[in-house]
Amino acid sequence: MATPKFANVPHSFHSELKRRISEYFLEVGKSQTGNSSLFTKAVILGVSFLAVYIHLVFFTPNLFFQILESIILGGLVAAIGFNVMHDGAHGSFSKYKWLNTFASFSLNILGGNSFMWNVKHNVIHHAYTNVDGVDDDIDIQPWMRMSTTQKKYKLHKYQHIYFWFLYSLLYIFWIFVLDYQKYFKSKIGNMPLKRMKLSDHLVFWGFKVLHLFMFVVLPIMMVGFSSWAISFLIFTLVAGLVLSLVFQLAHTVEHTAFPVPDENTGKLEDEWAVHQIKTTANFATNNKLVSWLVGGLNFQIEHHLFPKISHVHYPAISKIIRKTCQEYGINYIEYPRVRYAVASHVAFLKQMGSAA
Template sequence: MSSPKFPKIPVSFHGELKKRIAEYFKTKGKAQTGNFRLYLKAGILVTLLLATYVHLVFFTPAAVWAIAESILMGGLIASIGFNVMHDGAHGSFSKYKWVNNMASNIANFLGASQHMWKTKHNVIHHTYTNIHGVDDDIEARPFLRLCAEQEHLKIHKYQHVYFPAAYSLLYIWWIFVTDYKKYFTLRIGDTPLRKMTLKEHLLFWFYKLAHITIFVAIPIYMVGFVPWVIGFFTMALVAGFVLSIVFQLAHTVEHTHFPLPDDATGKMEDEWAIHQLKTTANFATRNKVVSWLVGGLNFQVEHHLFPKISHVHYPAISKIIKKACQEYGVQYIEYRRVRTAVASHVSFLRQMGQTGDHSHPFAH
């Protein structure tokens, strides 16, 4: 399908939001990018990951400690993805492009191609959020049915039960399967990728080789194949689950919408900013521990409206956005706690798994 188009509104809600947010940063005299607190957090997370890796691979702790450290590594990989790579990829980690590139490139060494990610996430997901056939992030077939337009299979009746197992496989599937599928097909779902330059081809293979060397070859050489398999899969399954659940709580819950373009014109009903508010939810925004660990991605509404603003500013700008939504009568979807967001997501999965012709009540 061709890319949907959003209507152009002369006096748009998005324009009003941008004006208010710009005024906030001007009044406070702050840069929209990261600050010392973010850089300190990035340093802590990366140092912990390196220290855990070195201890596991070169000092070989007892089995129980090794498994515990592998679990920790999985959590650290996810947290570095949220806090460092994510802001870097959006250009919001620092005002310096080279620092953003460095922050973003950490993910390459962790196995996730940034070339593919930036197109899949920054361009496709952030523009066409929750639009079936375009947003690849809601494409998890055959294991999961995440919107009413997707084919219903008998297995989906139980997806609200087995979803943790499916989510745990994300990281392994991402680094060993989907990156290569995108590379060789030059497509992300139905969306074609632009032709890669020679430099991009070389970097893709350099980083993939670097990842395999660091996380496969060296550990097998140092500790043996079986300990590596146990440690690597423990780490990868934890990382996969954490990465998956944070995304799902933001977009696939009971109150988020799954709008479709008009069949005749290919146009969406709402302007882009309204579309983002209808398809995105916040969760546990008052929980500072959650906010610290997930890089502010519990403030997904703010992130989707202003992806080039660092997550360290989301608590402040959320008040401005929420007030504007109240004034304009726009729904602002938010779950107060992690558990209520998880419960809503499980309920949504159960709903999507019931029958083939079942429609999500908030889908259109």
């Protein structure tokens, strides 16, 4: 499909919002990028990941601790993705470009590819959130139906039950299937992949080989195939489930919209910023532990409106955004608890599985 266009609005909501956020940072005298608390968190997560990995691979714990540490490793992979890689990929981790690049490269070490992520997430998802045929995040066909514009199959009637299993497979499919599909097809969904430079190809293959060695070859050599298989399955399934849930709770719940471009003009109804708010939801924003673990991605509205502002500032700017939404009559979607957001996602999946 052709790339949709957003409505042009004079004196737009977005321009007013940017003005107010800029004023806030000028008043408090803070940088919009990460601060010492974020850097400390990155060190804690990185050191914890290395410690658990080394103990699992080189010190062979008994079965109980092997399973426990594998679960923890899966959680750490997700946490590094949320807190370090995600901010780095958006250029909000640090004011230094090289440090952002270094942070985003954590994805390559963990088996993904930063080039593919940039195009899929930063370019496509952040521009055309919840637009079927463009946003690859809602394209889980034929296994799941995430929009009424997608074809419905009989199995979708049960997707609100089996989604737990499918979500758990995300990380395994991401590192072993999806990146390669994008690479060889030169497409992300229906959107063409931007041209890769030689360095992009070398990073893709170099880190894929490094990941295979670190997480498959070396562990098998050290602990044997059976022990490796147990740990690998546990940590990848945990990481996949956590990653999937956090991103799905942000956009595929009962109250979020799935706009369709006009057939004749190809235009979407709203300006870009209003589109982002209508297609996005927050959850558990008063829970500091959740915010710490998921890298502020429970403040998804703030992130989609200002992706180049580090997540450490989301609690503060959310007050400004919420107030501006009230003044403009725009619905600010938020679930006060994680379980409410999960329940809404389940209800949404059930609705998509039965709706015409």
